[in-house]
Amino acid sequence: xxxxxxxxxxWKHLEQMLLIRRFxxxxxxxxxxxxxxxxxxxYIGQEATGVALISLLEPRDxxxxxxRNHGHVLARGADPxxxxxxxLGRTSGLCGGxxxxxxxxxxxxxxxxxSGIVGGAISxxxxxxxxxxxxxxxxxxAVFFGDGALEEGISFEALNIASLGRLPVLFVCENNSSGSWxxxxxxxxxxxxxxxxxxxAKSVNIATMPVDGADVSAxxxxxxxxxxxxxxxKGPVFLEAVTKRWxxxxxxxxxxxxxxxxxxxxxxxxxxxxEHADWLSNHDPVLRLARTLAASDGGAARLAAVDAxxxxxIEDAVKFALASPLPATETAFERVFA
Amino acid sequence: xxxxxxxxxxxxxxxxSLTEDPRVSLIGSYVLGLGPQRHLxxxxxxxxPDRIVDPPTAEAGAAxxxxxxxxxxxxxxxxxxxxxxxxxxxxxxVNEAAVSYYMSDGRIPVPVTFHLLHGVRGAGAPQHSHSPxxxxxxxxxxxxxxxxxxxxxxGLVRTAFQSNNPTVVVSHAKLLGIESDVPTAKQPIPFGYxxxxxxxxxxxxxxxxxxxQVSLAAAATLAxxxxxxxxxxxxxxxxxxxxTILASVGRTGRLVVVxxxxxxxxxxxxxxxxxxxxxxxxxxxxxxxxxRAQVPVPYSPPLEAAVTPDAAKIITAVKRTxxxxxxxx
Numbered sequence: 001x002x003x004x005x006x007x008x009x010x011w012k013h014l015e016q017m018l019l020i021r022r023f024x025x026x027x028x029x030x031x032x033x034x035x036x037x038x039x040x041x042x043y044i045g046q047e048a049t050g051v052a053l054i055s056l057l058e059p060r061d062x063x064x065x066x067x068r069n070h071g072h073v074l075a076r077g078a079d080p081x082x083x084x085x086x087x088l089g090r091t092s093g094l095c096g097g098x099x100x101x102x103x104x105x106x107x108x109x110x111x112x113x114x115s116g117i118v119g120g121a122i123s124x125x126x127x128x129x130x131x132x133x134x135x136x137x138x139x140x141x142a143v144f145f146g147d148g149a150l151e152e153g154i155s156f157e158a159l160n161i162a163s164l165g166r167l168p169v170l171f172v173c174e175n176n177s178s179g180s181w182x183x184x185x186x187x188x189x190x191x192x193x194x195x196x197x198x199x200x201a202k203s204v205n206i207a208t209m210p211v212d213g214a215d216v217s218a219x220x221x222x223x224x225x226x227x228x229x230x231x232x233x234k235g236p237v238f239l240e241a242v243t244k245r246w247x248x249x250x251x252x253x254x255x256x257x258x259x260x261x262x263x264x265x266x267x268x269x270x271x272x273x274x275e276h277a278d279w280l281s282n283h284d285p286v287l288r289l290a291r292t293l294a295a296s297d298g299g300a301a302r303l304a305a306v307d308a309x310x311x312x313x314i315e316d317a318v319k320f321a322l323a324s325p326l327p328a329t330e331t332a333f334e335r336v337f338a
Numbered sequence: 339x340x341x342x343x344x345x346x347x348x349x350x351x352x353x354x355s356l357t358e359d360p361r362v363s364l365i366g367s368y369v370l371g372l373g374p375q376r377h378l379x380x381x382x383x384x385x386x387p388d389r390i391v392d393p394p395t396a397e398a399g400a401a402x403x404x405x406x407x408x409x410x411x412x413x414x415x416x417x418x419x420x421x422x423x424x425x426x427x428x429x430x431x432v433n434e435a436a437v438s439y440y441m442s443d444g445r446i447p448v449p450v451t452f453h454l455l456h457g458v459r460g461a462g463a464p465q466h467s468h469s470p471x472x473x474x475x476x477x478x479x480x481x482x483x484x485x486x487x488x489x490x491x492x493g494l495v496r497t498a499f500q501s502n503n504p505t506v507v508v509s510h511a512k513l514l515g516i517e518s519d520v521p522t523a524k525q526p527i528p529f530g531y532x533x534x535x536x537x538x539x540x541x542x543x544x545x546x547x548x549x550x551q552v553s554l555a556a557a558a559t560l561a562x563x564x565x566x567x568x569x570x571x572x573x574x575x576x577x578x579x580x581x582t583i584l585a586s587v588g589r590t591g592r593l594v595v596v597x598x599x600x601x602x603x604x605x606x607x608x609x610x611x612x613x614x615x616x617x618x619x620x621x622x623x624x625x626x627x628x629x630r631a632q633v634p635v636p637y638s639p640p641l642e643a644a645v646t647p648d649a650a651k652i653i654t655a656v657k658r659t660x661x662x663x664x665x666x667x
Contacts, residue, residue, distance in 0.1 A: 062410050095441060095443040097443075098440060098441050098442070098443050099441040099443075103441050105446070108445075112406060113438060120433075123398065123403070124434060126399070126402065126406060127403040127404060128407065128410040130365075130410075130412075130414075131409075134389075134407070135412065141406075153398070157394070157398055157399025157400075157402075158402065160399065161399045336440055336478055338449075
């Protein structure tokens with residue numbers, strides 16, 4: 001077991017995790033309300049990983065992420081209003097509405113790429129590590145990818161190149177396939193002959209660190225060690241953050257199967273029940289952290305205040321995004337070349 | 339005027355770019371393939387050992403390393419070896435590098451340069467004789483250059499390093515040993531400008547890469563017979579210099595397009611389409627294409643020659659074009 005986080009840091013993490021949770025719940029509502037038409041992926045259930053890990057990165061560090069990026073971009077400090085506007089394809093979006101949900105990115109915050117191609121980010125993140133070392137400023141590259149990326153051949157090449165060059169790359173494998181979904185039912189889950197994803201990185205001599213990705217203290221502790229190794233020039237590190245997939249991400253299109261997160265399940269005023277009671281009781285990273293903090297002196301009241309602030313922020317973001325204009329059609333032909 | 343081989347000029351461009359810009363590095367240093375010029379790279383390796391990395395046999399990984407590094411602010415040159423190896427890195431080149439600037443609303447440029455040795459090189463058989471550049475022309479966001487001379491490869495590679503866009507440089511394996519005039523002080527050459535390598539009044543031959551040299555040989559033979567062909571070397575495939583093509587056809591009224599990509603949807607098809615669309619009234623006769631046949635490239639020498647454009651085929655096409663005319667209306 002890792003050391004418990006300093007309580008104020010834990011509250012800070014919870015604020016961000018709740019902001020991401022309320023953001024994602026808004027995205028789901030907006031999709032179901034036909035405010036945008038594209039396919040999308042939510043970060044619900046993985047908030048502890050992104051928030052704890054990204055809080056440990058420095059401003060000079062570079063990041064690459066995937067189709068399931070909303071949590072990473074927000075955890076790094078992007079404006080939720082402009083992030084939501086991007087998802088709605090609006091001109092005030094972080095990428096002018098040209099990337100959308102799958103390519104949400106904020107280059108000013110160090111993101112080099114948000115690739116929607118499985119295995120895209122992992123290989124580009126190695127390149128960012130190459131650049132970090134060439135520039136010699138002590139920065140590292142943190143690349144987020146799902147377990148499915150390790151089904152792609154490019155991932156092996158990326159791991160091998162990073163290891164051969166001892167590049168400062170933190171591979172963050174967010175394995176949300178733990179637990180079992182029936183193959184062929186809903187969104188694809190891991191299809192791999194290996195039952196130990198860390199063994200793939202180990203086979204090319206990369207240090208590996210598995211961690212409970214829904215435990216913010218554990219992620220904080222393991223990521224601190226991993227980042228220190230990378231930054232000290234000890235080569236890449238492979239961190240596997242294991243979570244149990246949020247049931248709403250199991251269908252081909254996300255569904256609000258657990259409803260809007262009800263924090264009374266953290267204060268003891270409500271007991272999780274029904275089909276998803278186990279996930280809500282044991283695997284929801286937001287509820288897990290909220291339960292701990294709500295139990296402290298004055299914790300329940302503070303929790304309510306934190307959630308109210310998250311709600312206000314996201315309501316403002318929704319209003320901003322919906323009020324933002326769509327891009328002018330002639331701009332479709334611009335910015336093909338730098 | 340001094341004379342240099344294509345290979346030496348390419349090496350000079352790498353050396354000068356490494357010297358001038360500390361952001362430049364090489365991922366893959368076997369730029370000259372397996373041919374006799376390969377030792378020319380020794381000077382680069384000896385003088386910049388810390389800025390050259392030879393990756394494992396992992397073209398996709400090497401390309402992605404270069405692309406990701408470019409996204410993070412440096413300027414790598416990724417040598418992918420034989421042109422067909424680029425297919426292993428297709429996703430990275432056409433679906434990461436080419437689209438990043440656009441989909442980030444102009445916020446993530448990708449100043450990477452890819453180099454590959456294309457073309458029918460002699461006994462390359464179906465898998466080592468490819469010219470992928472026409473396929474790459476279908477990936478908006480890439481700059482693609484296909485130099486044909488020492489001065490051009492130097493100038494275009496220097497510009498590739500300075501460009502903020504992903505650039506693909508294709509060198510024909512048969513060009514490496516060919517010598518040509520270079521200015522005393524070689525200069526960068528801007529993209530998007532074709533070069534008239536030979537002036538002529540009777541017919542325009544548009545070519546690129548090694549086919550420019552083959553077309554020049556054909557033009558010399560034609561000149562002995564009193565036919566003056568103008569040879570327009572595209573140099574840059576993307577962006578394409580439509581103005582120079584149309585101006586030449588305006589002078590000659592006849593067009594033969596020569597290209598080593600296969601016939602369908604190739605560079606020759608695109609040039610023919612540009613002239614049909616914007617210069618139909620300039621033409622006195624139908625356009626002719628001389629390209630690689632729409633078949634894989636066979637190994638055995640006579641079969642290989644049968645499917646590959648050469649001077650004789652160009653001369654035949656020129657004479658046929660000169661013998662034809664649109665019906666007078």
